[in-house]
Amino acid sequence: MCGIVGILDTRGARPIDREALRRMNESQFHRGPDEGELYLEPGLGMGHRRLSIIDIATGQQPFRSADGTMTLVFNGEIYNYRALRDELVAKGHVFRTKSDTEVIMQAYQAWGEDCVHRLRGMFAFALWDRNKQLMFMARDHVGVKPMFYSLLPNGLFVFGSELKSIMTFPELSRELNPRAVEDYFAYGYVPEPKTIYHHAFKLSPGHCITLRIGDAVVQPRRYWDLPFKVQPKRPQEDVERELIERLRECVGSQMESEVPLGAFLSGGVDSSAVVAMMAQQGAAEKRKPVQTCSIGFDHPDYDESIYANEVATRYRTNHHAQIVDQDDYGLIDTLARLYDEPFADSSAIPTYRVCQLARQRVTVALSGDGGDENFAGYRRYRFAMAEQRVRDKLPLGLRKPVFGTLGRLYPKADWAPRVLRAKTTFEALARDTVEGYFHGVSRMPDRMRDELFSDAFKRRLQGYRAIEVFKEHAANAPTEDPLSLIQYLDFKTWLPGDILTKVDRASMAHSLEVRVPLLDHTFVEWASNLPTDIKLGGGEGKYIFKKSLEPFLSHDVLYRSKKGFSIPLAGWLRGPLQDKLRAAVRSPQLLDTGIFNADFLHTMAEQHIAATHDHSAALWQVLMFETFLRVNAQA
Template identity: 45%
Template sequence: MCGIAGIFHIGTAKPVGADRVRAMADALAHRGPDGAGAWVAPGVGLGHRRLAIVNTTGGAQPMVSADGALAVTFDGEIYNHAELRAELERRGHGFRTASDSEVILAGWREWGAECLDHFNGVFAFALHDAARQSLFLARDRLGVKPLHYTTVSDGSLIFSSEVKGLLAHPLIRREPDLRAVEDYMAFGYVPDDACIVSGVHKLPAGTRMLVTRGKPLPAPERWWDVDFSARASGSRAALQEELLARLRGAVRSRMGADVPLGALLSGGVDSASVVALMAEASPRAVTTCTIGFRAAGHDESGYADSVAQRFATEHRSRMVDADDFALIDRLAMAFDEPIADASALAHYRLHEFAREAVTVALSGAGADEVLAGHRRHRVHAAEERVRGLLPAGLRRSLLGAAGRAPRIGATLLALAGDGGEAYARAVGVTPPELRAGLFSDGFRRAIAGHRAEERYAVAMRDAPARGGLDRAQYADLKIALPGQILTKVDRTSMAVGLEVRAPLLDHQLVAFAASLPPGLRLRGGVGKWLMKKAVAAYLPPDILHRPNTRFVTPVDAWFRGALAGEAERIATSSALAATGWFEPKAVAAVVAAHRSGRSDHGRLLWQLVMLDRAIGRLFGAG
C-alpha cells in the first residue's frame, strides 16, 4: 500500500510545480517509506510514496507508459495482476515490469473505465491520459483504500490518500463543516459522504470520476454495488461448500508478496479461519501476531495462543498496557478527522508489533458486516419481525404511547418507528437527545436541521434488498465499513508502514454472501451461521462459538483517573471549548456526573477529546 497525491488543472493546462506535488506526497511519507516520486506535465502533477510489496526492485511510481501518453499513481494491490498481464499480452500489450501498476495502465488502454471490472483487488488511483486531456480517479468496491479531493482557487483539482496531503497545498481553505461534527457526534466517526474540512470530498467506495479539461467537475459515478435482492439457489450443503471454496480462494489470492507475510490473530472465529486457510495453503509455518493486555478481564490472548498451537504457526505475542492513552496525539495525527473508537489504540499497537516481523498481514476484518455477525443484526431482525405484524399507524399509536414507560420505553419506541431510524440509533454512539442538549444554539442553527441518522434511513430505504437483515447489512457495507472500520485499519496500519489485507472482504465473496438466504447468515440467534458451519472442520468449538469480542479500552476508568484533568479541560479551556459549538455548562455537567460515578460517560468524553485534538491540528484552534 502507498500514498498518492496530485494536482490537475480543470480549465487550462497551467504549469504544475514538482515541488508542490512532492510536498503533498511527502505529507504521506508514513504510507510509503520505501520510495518517493513526482511526475509533472502541462496541467498535471502526480506524486507517490511507496511501500514496496510486489516487484520491490521495479515498479516505481508515478508510472508512465512507454509512449509517455499515460501516467498513474496508485495505492493498493491488484491480486489478479498476473492473470490480467497474461490476458493483456495476448491482446498485444507489452510490459517492462512485473508490477500491478503497469497492469492498470494497460488495462485502461484496452478497456477504458471498464478496466475496473477486471481488477480483483483494493485500490485508489489517479490516471492521466494526455490524449483525452483527462484525469481518471477510481476507488475499490468496498472502500478499503481512501481517496480525498477538493478544488482550490487557482482552478485545480487536488487529491490525496489522506486529508493531510491536501493540507500541504497552500491554497486549501481550512474551515470546519459543522454538519460533519454532527455526524461525528452521532456515530463516533465522520462517514464517507462527509468531511470535517469544508469543501473536501471522499471519493465513495465503488465509484469513479473522469475529469476532462475544459469541462465541469463531474459527480462520482458508481461502478459497483452489492446486491442483496437476488438469492442463491442450491442445498444448504452445496452453499456451505461454495462458501468454503470462496473463503479459501480469497485467502490464497492475498498471500502473494515479495516481502515477509503473516496474519493478525485475535483468537476469534474470523482471524482464526483466515489463519487456518493460510496454514492449509502455505508450505512453511505462518507467522502470526497478537497482543494481550496487562489488565484483569481484558486479556484474551490465550485464545490466540491455542489457535497458533493448533496450526503450528510461528507465533509472536506481546503484552501491552491497557492504559495506553499516551497514543492520543499520535492517533489524532494519523486519522486527521476524529475517530472515537478507542480500540484504535490497540489496533495501532498490534500493527506496530506485527511490523517488526512482517510487511504484509492478513486479517479477519469485515466478516461481521458481510455475514451478519453483529448483535445489532440479531436485534434488528427480531424487531423487523414485530414491525411486520402491525401496520405502521397502529404501531406508532400503541407502541409509541407505551414507549414513554420507564425501562422498556426505548425498545418500544424503536419498534414504533421506522426500521431505518431504529437501526441508525443502534449503530450510533451519542443519541440525538443527548447531542441536542450538548450543542449550542448557534451550532444548531448552523447545521440547519441536518440529522446524521437520516443517511441510514435513506440507505436502507433504497437498498437493493428483500428484507430487514438485508437492508441493515447493506447500510453497514455502505456506511460503517468504509467510514469507520476500514478507516481505522488503514490509518493505524499505514502509520507504521504495514499493509493489512482483508480476504473476508473479497468482492466475489461479499456478493455471494449477500445472495445467501437470511436464515443461512443468521439462524437461531447465531450470526455468521453458515461460515461457522463451513470452517467447523478447522476450528475447535471454544473458538468457533466464542461470542464477538473487541479490543477493550477502559475509557470510563481513564476519565476518573489519569485523564480526569483532560476531561475538565475539554469543558473549559480547550480548542473545542473555544469553538462555541457546545454549551459549556452541559459539557461540565457530563464531566461532573462521570467523575462522581453517577453516570458512565467515558465514551462521550473520549469523543470530545478526540474532536478537540482533531480541530486543533486541522484548524489551528486554541
C-alpha cells in the same frame, strides 16, 4: 502499498508548483518509506510514496506509458493481475514490468474506464490521459484503500491518500462542515463522501471520477454495488463446501508477496479462519510456517489471547504475542494526527499496537475484517431483528404512540443490567427499520445531540440530521429484506468509515500493508446473495460461516461470546483521564467553535466522573473532537 498525491489544472496547463507537490507527497512518507518520486508536466503533477511489495525492482511510480501520453499513480494491490496480464498479452499488449501497476494502465488502454470492472483487489488510483485531456480516478469496491480530493478556488484539483496531503494547501479552507460535525457525533466518524472540512471530500467505495480539462464540477459515479439477490435454497452442506472453497481461494490470492507476510490473529472467528486457510495453503506449497501476531490485555475482561494461542498451536504458526497495559491511553494526540479528522473508535488504540507489533516481523499482514458484515455477526443484528419481529406484528400507527411514550418515560439506566436498559429499545420500536437501526448504532442519540449543540449551531444545520446518511443509502438499496438492508447500510457507512479507516491509518503509520480476504468483492457479492436465515440462524450470528469452519476451528473459538478490541473507557475517563477530560470540555478550541452547549458539556463530564451516569462513549467523542481541533491548530 503506497501513498499517492496529485495536482491537475482544470483550467489549462499552468505550471505546477513542484514544492507544493513535494510537501503533499512527504506528508505521507509513512505510507511508503522505500521510495518517493514526483512527475510534472504542464498542468499536471503526480507524486508517489512507495512501500515495495511486488515487483520491487521495476514497480516504481508515477508510472508512464511507453509513449509518454499516460501517467498513473496507484495505491493498493490487484490480486488478479497475473490473469489480466495474460489476457492482455494475448490481445497483443507488450509489458515492460511485472507489476500490477502496469496491468492497470494497460487494462485502461484495452477497455477504457470499464477496466475497473476487471480489477479484483484493493486500490485507489488516478490515471492521466493526455490525448483525451482527462483524469480517471477510481476507488476499490468496498473502500479498503482511501482517496481524498478537493477542487480549489483557483481551479486546481488536488487529491491524495490521506486528508493531510491535500490540507497542505493554504487555499483549501479549513472551514468545518456543520453536517459532518452532526454525522460525527452520531456515528463516531465522518461517513463518505464528506470529510470534516466543507470543501474536501472522500471518493466513496465503488465510485470513480472522470475529470476533463475545463470541468467546473467534480461528479463521482458508482461503478459497483452489493447485489443482495437471494439465491434459491440449497442443501446446507453444499453451501458450507462452497464457502470454504471460496474462502480458501480468496486467502490464497492474497498471499503473494516479495517481502515477509503474516496475519493478525486475535483468537476471534474471522482472523482464525484466515490463519487456518493460510496455514493449509502454506503447508501444501511447502512454505514456512505462517507468521501470526496478537496482543493481549492485562485484564481478563478484555483478553482473548488464550484463543489466539490455541489456533496458533493447532496450525503451528510462528506466533508472537504481546501483553498491552490496560491503561494504554497515551496515544490520543497521535491518533488525532493519524486520522486527520475526528475519529471516535477507541479500538484504534489496540489496533495501532497490533500493527506496531506485526511490523517488527512482516511487511504484509492478512486480517479477518469483514466477517461480521458479510455474515451478520454483530450482536446489534440480533437485537435489530428482535425489534423487527415486533414491528412486523404491530403497525407504526400503534407502535409510535405506545413505544414512543414508553421511551420518553423510561429512565436512562446506564447503571442497570442490560436487560433493564429498555429506554433505547422502546425508542427504537417507535421507529421504522432504518430509523430504529440508526438509533441503535448511534454513539450519541438524537436527544443527547440536541442538548450537546448550541442553538446557534442547530440553526446552521438548517434541520439536517445524521439519519439522512442512512436514508439516502436505504433509498438506493437493492433489497427490502430487513437484515440485508442493515447489512447494506453497514457496508456503506460503518465498514469504510470506521473499520477500514481505522486499519488503514493504524497500519500505514507503521508502513505495514494489511490485506482483507473476506472483503474480496467477489466473496462479498456471493455472501450477500445467501439467504438471511443461514446468516443469522437460530439467533446465532455468522451461523453458516461458523458451521463451515467447524472442521478447522474448535467449538470455543467459534461459539464463545465475542469480546472484540475493547478498552476500559468508562474507567479511564473517571480515573487517569479525568483531568484531561475536564480540561477538554473547558477548552477554548472547543468552546470557541460555537458548536457546543458549554453547560451541558460540563454536566455530562461531572455526571460521568461521579459515576451517576455512564457517558463514556459520548465523552470520548468530545475528547477526540477537542484533540482534533487542538492538534490541527498546531499543524
